[in-house]
Amino acid sequence: MIFFETRQVSKRYAHHLALDKVSISVPQQSIYGLLGPNGAGKTSLIRIINQITAPDEGELLLNGKPMKPSDTAVIGYLPEERGLYKKMKVGEQALYLAQLKGISKRDARKRLGEWFEKFEITAWWNRKVEELSKGMQQKIQFIVTVIHQPDMLIFDEPFSGFDPINVNLLKDEIINLRNNGSTILFSTHNMASVEELCSHITLINSSRKIIEGRVTDVKNEHRTHAYMISMMDLHKNPVEFLPQRFIVSDSRTENDGTVNFTIQADGSEKPNELIEYFARQGVIKGFSEKMPSMNDIFIKLVNQTKPK
Amino acid sequence: MNKIALIIQREYLTRVMKRSFIIMTFLGPILMAALMIVPVYLASLSDLSERKVAILDETGWFMGKFEKGDNLSFEYVFNDLNTEKENLKAGVYDALLYIPRPDLNIPVNAELFSIRQASMNMRSYVRNVMKTEVENRKLMASGIDPDVIKSAKTNINIVTIRLDEDGGETRSFTEVEVALGIFSAILIYFFIFLFGSQVMRGVIEEKTNRIVEVIISSVKPFQLMMGKIVGVALVGLTQFLLWVLLTGIIYLLFVSVAGMEVQKGADVFGQGSVIGGQTETILQEDRGQDGVKQVMEVISSIHFGTMIFSFIFYFLGGYLLYAALFAAIGSAVDNETDTQQFMLPVSIPLILGIVLSNLIVNNPDGPLAFWFSIIPLTSPVIMMVRIPFGVPLWELALSMALLIGGFIFTTWLAAKIYRTGILMYGKKVSYAELWKWLKY
Known part of the structure; x- marks a missing residue:
């Protein structure tokens, strides 16, 4: 079920088209990756979704209905450019930001208490923000983003500035939030975290949507038909028995006679057919398809769609 | 609406709790009181020994x-x-x-x-x-x-009397009116700059802190801007009222504790003028007393109700008009040093007002006075110069109405620049750029 949609959204700044008829559909309870190189239009799109700016054309739908100004209350937004009032105390500031999201002071205090405990920063409640490390400030920003338990969360580069331990903490929390019913829109350049977290992605380049879909579908679509195979008791070298159209590389023979090699097929056989074929040549110890990484797909697609 | 109240509350509280605010609040009246008391007190001290x-x-x-x-x-x-x-x-x-x-x-x-x-x-x-x-x-x-x-030997004494349209007479004493007019004009000028630039600095702080995008995902940029402007206005009013109150208290306290000395000091002053010429002693004493009487009479003839009401009105109106512009400037730049090029055109009308006020007092009903007290950019300063001299009601009403219109206009203008400016980073903004933002 689609929770959030943009339809043919365009945004033009003075001399520059930031978004050109971009339509995306974000399924409910998905973690949806919004990808694209710098300046592609991701932040413009996110700001439109948050109703910080208005689109010139197109519409936004939330649960199938056109979005109203009051709908920002069900969105939690962690912008890429984020900060806190330096001179204000941590707790006071968290309370203020939480109340701006429309929750009462009492609820805010209670929920903040729980989150502060979870992130082990309770001791900092009465300290000034300027005394905090960047990572700690990021934690507070994360907390105030999710404090009103919004149906949709938008994270723009959420992991920048975190150490690996805190990145994991945050990933766990993001997954938790999804499991508890939130739909998450997630913009990043970090492809590893996309593979780890996202169920769906969209790629924007030069103001246009290039591709959208499930991560597995995208990967399938861009598979390169490369396989890593490991065999024993081969009666011949793979290069000799394989047809010319298969390109063999990285062939290596271990001490026990195991041969590891990679083949590049052209996609005319299914993996199962390949396995049958190889089974006739010897004993298969290992067979796996080399799937493209999101990183490879990203680079390939961005280069393909480069404006001339 | 609730959110605007929250923003106002934060802006107000963080400023009022600042050490600098508290110091200013107490230092201001002490300085003011010192200005009134110290000369008198010193005079009473210096010549006490025979x-x-x-x-x-x-x-x-x-x-x-x-x-x-x-x-x-x-x-x-x-x-x-x-x-x-x-x-x-x-x-x-x-x-x-x-x-x-x-x-x-x-x-x-x-x-x-x-x-x-x-x-x-x-x-x-x-x-x-x-x-x-x-x-x-x-x-x-x-x-x-x-x-x-x-x-x-004769002493000529001219009493100026103003005839009202309805036949009433008020004794006027130009020096008092000039002093009062210039003083309140300078005060307004000072307050507008002081609190206007606080708004600007607040906007720049939010921008450089990168908190602004966090906040405008929950409130509209306009709410954030208005919340800040209103919050600082309340800070200004608080400071002003505290100053008036504390100055009064300090002065009264001093007078009651050291009343005798002040009286003596005043006598010394009196004597100083008597020494001016023994032969004229009696005449001068007469004139001195007459002068004081006249000043008192004029002071009581000035409608202090009108004066205070218009002071607060023009302070707020002028402040709101300029604070919006200051907020727009703050949103367009990345740090305070970049504000110079935009500050100049905004401060010129205010400075012009102060410069002109010296001409206005010579002819408080002339065309120069009239036009500059009607134009909203200068009216807060110039009208305050004119009010002690008496201003026709319709002019006052027109000026106030235009000032209200003026600040609604500048707020509208500022809001357009503000909502684009606060999200713009690392870009030196030109006037051409600002013009484009107005049309987004």
Whole structure:
């Protein structure tokens, strides 16, 4: 079920088209990756979704209905450019930001208490923000983003500035939030975290949507038909028995006679057919398809769609 | 609406709790009170001890002419100059006045010896006594009775009276009105800059802190801007009211504790003017008292209700008009040093107002005064100059209406620049750029 949609959204700044008829559909309870190189239009799109700016054309739908100004209350937004009032105390500031999201002071205090405990920063409640490390400030920003338990969360580069331990903490929390019913829109350049977290992605380049879909579908679509195979008791070298159209590389023979090699097929056989074929040549110890990484797909697609 | 209240509350509380605000709040009135009290107090201190002056008069003209004053006493001595100088050194008296026998007939020179520098007071007193005596003698020598001259001296006193349209009369005293007008104009100018730039700095802070995008995902940029402007306005009003209150309290406290001294100090001042010329003493006293009476009368004739109401109105109106512009400037730049190029056109009307106010007081009803007190950019300053002189109601109403219109316009304008500007980073903004933002 689609929770959030943009339809043919365009945004033009003075001399520059930031978004050109971009339509995306974000399924409910998905973690949806919004990808694209710098300046592609991701932040413009996110700001439109948050109703910080208005689109010139197109519409936004939330649960199938056109979005109203009051709908920002069900969105939690962690912008890429984020900060806190330096001179204000941590707790006071968290309370203020939480109340701006429309929750009462009492609820805010209670929920903040729980989150502060979870992130082990309770001791900092009465300290000034300027005394905090960047990572700690990021934690507070994360907390105030999710404090009103919004149906949709938008994270723009959420992991920048975190150490690996805190990145994991945050990933766990993001997954938790999804499991508890939130739909998450997630913009990043970090492809590893996309593979780890996202169920769906969209790629924007030069103001246009290039591709959208499930991560597995995208990967399938861009598979390169490369396989890593490991065999024993081969009666011949793979290069000799394989047809010319298969390109063999990285062939290596271990001490026990195991041969590891990679083949590049052209996609005319299914993996199962390949396995049958190889089974006739010897004993298969290992067979796996080399799937493209999101990183490879990203680079390939961005280069393909480069404006001339 | 609730969110705007939250923003106002934060803006207000964080500023009011700042150490600098608290220091300013207490320092301001202390300085003000000090300005009023210290000169009076010092005057009352400086001449409290009595000075003894020895007079060595070789001419014999001034025998018995020097009379004991409040803090000067005189003693005639008859030894030669060197002996008396020794006496002075020994501290028998504080000063020695030596009037040598003149080469010609008339003694016009005298020497005043003292260990410490002789006070102005002492010198002018001595000079006056001698001058009067010599003049009297000259007059007598010409066969003119000094009393005739005295009675011929006249002091012209002009009382200005303003006729109202409905026939009422108010005594006016231009100096008081000028002072009052200029003072309130400068105060408005000062407040607009002080609190306007606080708004600007607040906007820049939010921008450089990168908190602004976090906040405008929950509230509209306009709400954030208005919340800040209104919050700072309340800070301004609080500070102003506290200043008025504290200045009053400090002054009253001082008067009740040290009332006697102040009274004495005032007497010293009074005497200072009396010394100006013994022959005119009575006349001058009359004028002095009359002056005070007139000032009091004028002060009571100025409608303080109108004055305070318009002060607060023009402060708020002017502040709102300029604060919006200041907020727009703050949103367009990345740091305070970049504000210069935009600050200039915004501050020019205000500075112009202050410069013109000196011309306005000379002709508070002229076309210059009229137009500049109608145009919203200058009206907060110029109208405050004019109000003590009395301004026709329709002009006041027109000016106020235009000021309200003016700040609605600048707020609308500022909001357009603000909502784009706060999200713009690392870009040197030009006027052409701002113009584009207006059209987004």
